[in-house]
Amino acid sequence: MSSANLIRVALGAYLLIFFSYLLGPLVVMSLTAFNSASFPAVSPWACFSYEWFEVLFNDKHIRDGIYYSVVIGIGTVILSVSMGLAASIVLTQVWPKLRSTYYTMIIAPILIPGVVLGISTLVFWDRVGAFLGVSDGSLLHGLFHNGIFLTILGQSTFIASYTMLVFVARLQRFDTDLTEAALDLGATHTQAFRKVLLPFMRPAIASASVLAFLASFENYNTTTFTILEYKTLTTVLAQKVRLGINPSISSLAFIIIVLTIFAALAFEAANRNKDRKLAAAQGRGVTQKSGILPSFLTGNPAAVVLVLLAFMVIVMVGTAQRYSPEACKIAVREAKQIEIQKRIDALKETRRQKEDAKAAQQPSNAAPATPNNSSAFGNVFAPGNLSGDAPEQKVDEPEPQSGTGAFGNVFAPDNLSSD
Amino acid sequence: MKKPMIFSQFFKNNGAVMGSALIGLVAFWLIFLIILPQLSMLDYSFRYNLPPAEVGGPKDVYTLSNYEHLIYGSDSSHQTYNTVDLKVFMRTILAAMLVTIFNIFLCYPLAYFLGQSKGSGFVRLLVVLLIIPYWINEILRAFALRIIFGDSGLLNEALMFLHLTSAPIDFIRQDIALYAGLGYAYILLMLFPMYNVIESLDRNQIEAARDMGASWLHIHRRIVIPYAKPGIVSGATMVFMLSAGALAAPQILGGPSSLWFTQLVYQWFNDSLNWQQGAAYAIVLLVSTIVIVLTVMRVFKVNMGDIGK
Amino acid sequence: MSSGVAVDLENITIRFGDFTAVKDANVNINGGDFFSFLGPSGCGKTTILRAVSGFLDPSEGRVLIGGKDMAGIGPNKRPTALIFQNLALFPLMKVWENIAFSMEVAGASAGERRKRADELLDMIALGGQGDKLPSELSGGQKQRVAIARALCANPDVLLLDEPLSALDLKLRQHMRTELREIQKRVGITFIYITHDQGEALTMSDNVAVMKAGVIEQIDTGHHIYDDPSTPFVASFVGENNVFRGKVKSINGANAVISTNRSGDLLSRITPAQVGKMQVGDDAMMFIRPEALELAPTDAASETTITANVMNEEFEGNSFSVFLEGDGGKMIKMSVPNLGQDHISARGENLSLRYDASNAVAMPAGELASE
């Protein structure tokens, strides 16, 4: 009895830890997108703000990166889906003794480190150019040293293995008699492929395309070698993150996360809907006559969440047009300045004490009361503000005991509740 | 005599147009994207880094110097061995193994839980939740961890707030962030193969064992784990290969001094512009990881066909 | 409507690697015939059909359709249409699209296709069901759609690979008649594959019986049943009591077989073997259960067998009596049900007689299955 309970508690705790590890960082990152502080953080919370989205949308590098990522993604989808499909069809026909060798070869790219794939692609096409003796500036030379061309080839090398796996799974359920039936009825091989096999493979082609596009879009290891003078979103991001981070990256992450959730929910909702339709078609479906909600929503939590989420996004975009964090920012700046003023005062106080002590000629008693600047933000903001406008606020305002504590400032701005 | 027969049968089955298209695509992939690039990288790794004018000239001969460099270092260095690079190499391999083992332990309970409680709404929700981080960019995931592990990141703030530490801990320099990030990056590639296999395990087997009085631990040791072995090895293979070959996580989460082997490769290519040297390092990485994976697969008697399921 | 075209297989041998699936088959099928291949599972029936339809090339020999050598002509160019063992209806196409598929690939307009499909749907009594998907049809309906789809291609030869095997008994009997009717109506050559002898015998003009890649006999259903030319055919088609022994004497088309356990028995020599048997040869003699009848106990002749009743089963239109003869020889007798309560009592010693013209003798050989 109690051991079963213990297991249940342990399982709950474990699930909690696992999902915190998995999702926590993403949640934190998303939150930092809305903090006006110039360093991505949730604490101290400065102001609720959309400004990083603006920074993001105005960032030309990121826009370019997205553009090339999409171009490369499309190219990779086309190439890897065709190669994966061809390879999976050949797999069903290949001579049995050759099959396992063949399978090993087409699955191997999944296991080759992306870095190695990038390098080998780069080196090989450089060699091909040299071998063909194409001169600098010629069309082929340009092609073999074109970052987009090389990246599509490099990525397709392993992404085709992924698509191949998707196709193999689907092909296992294909009845080859259907192709023969088509041929027997006078279809050419191409017609049989187009009219019989291809429609059957369509769902698999769709999911393989999505998979390939996403894999291409988020690839870094291979791309960073093959992209040469171009940029993709990932290489831009990597560069930005390495050079110094700011919350506009968080805001990009937030957008991607929301899109991913959208896609996942839409997929789930569509699946549910299909399941229910199937059940209904088989005559054991639930009676569908809910008056208020469209039938798509009833008994489909994913769809409900999806609609709610869409609503939230609309609200967010709507408020983003109106909302201005300026008031808050000023308040924060003021708070900061109070803080600084206090420190200055404290400094002055110590100095005065020291002087007093000196005056009293009791050097042995002097306490070196240096202010404790344990917070990184304190340091970050201190220099600019110290030299900036002079502090002139009411010093008697109540303050949290530790201005740099983890949650010290979270409650300061009232805007938080508007979220 | 037999091979042409096979080809003619293939073209008979697929027609001239479709047959050529299929063969053409597969051949392009196998030859121009897989085999020849790897071979040319291998070839490259045995050559000197010469200025363009001398390529193909009398100085362009094969050499082991690029590999010697990894072991003995450059001539000008004072040490007998290239301790820096060798250390990085060993650290990469060992850390990738550790990350893999960590992932196995972390994922197994969840894979079992998900795999055996079929179809409930809660489980479906969990699966959706799992898929979401799967499609977030590797870089962004590393970035998220950096926000948490940074000097003034959430974790340090929390620790200090709780007075568990007085000064921020440098998670990045301590490599804690890197290991957490690597574990984080590929955790789902461990989870899903395990989950897929365990899902196909007949519940009755477990119940039969329980009926016969087998303990909880015994059931896992004798029934579930042997059954899930292909999934575990497949997941472990992927995680190990990807961790050892990771570049983004070390670049973003690694401290300034703690290099990952892929970063050395990257430096040879992009900073030193010595492709030959970089190719040699890449070959070392490729061969050693593959040898390790094949050894593990042989030890655990798992086939190549189980990978990628 | 195209009229039937002859199909000839000349010395066809088909190998898969080292395995010979069909060995030296010679078959001449007349135009407009309903021709069946009958044989146990795995004997090479489908393989022959695939060679006719062009999915595989015979390793040796020629396939002629309408006198024309088909070598090098692909399945999509041959005037044949195949109905697959599992029907192979296209699951994602509507019924009418399935039926008119051959017109679609030939480039016919949607209107034309629909019109022709509707005609064929009417013919197979599925009018108005053209917009369904195949998965929404019953087994028998799918069957008919497959036939219509094949007929829509206007083939000269229709090839059917056990098309009724998935149906239940009643539907199967119904479809037999229907198929035969369709064949008569369209007048094209049907090549039909089955391992159900009832199907082969009732429908076909001619039947080829196959055993392990070899064609044992080609004949009308009647002859296959009454004059089997090999022990395999005799034992595979219908039920038979087999008696092994040696040829004791030959008198024209008759022979006396000295059987191992049942004494000397007189029999007709099967037509194909007349003149080919020698005295002293190993021989087999077959008597069908329904050819046996009760005889007076004391009758002792070369057409009488004595045996003890083991068991009796009532089968509706007949009684099956199982007897044990000398040396444990098992014999089955079938007696028509004419209103008797029973035929015999257990343990009773009976004399059975038969007409020598109803027994067939032939050189010993392999039986269908023992």
Ligand SMILES: Nc1ncnc2c1ncn2[C@@H]1O[C@H](COP(=O)(O)OP(=O)(O)OP(=O)(O)O)[C@@H](O)[C@H]1O
């Ligand atoms: N593609 C092939 N490769 C190798 N052997 C084959 C092939 N096709 C058929 N065979 C073999 O040839 C023999 C005949 O097969 P076939 O399909 O013609 O049998 P069948 O008479 O149609 O049987 P069934 O009544 O069960 O359909 C079988 O032993 C089968 O295993």
Ligand SMILES: [Mg+2]
């Ligand atoms: Mg067959």
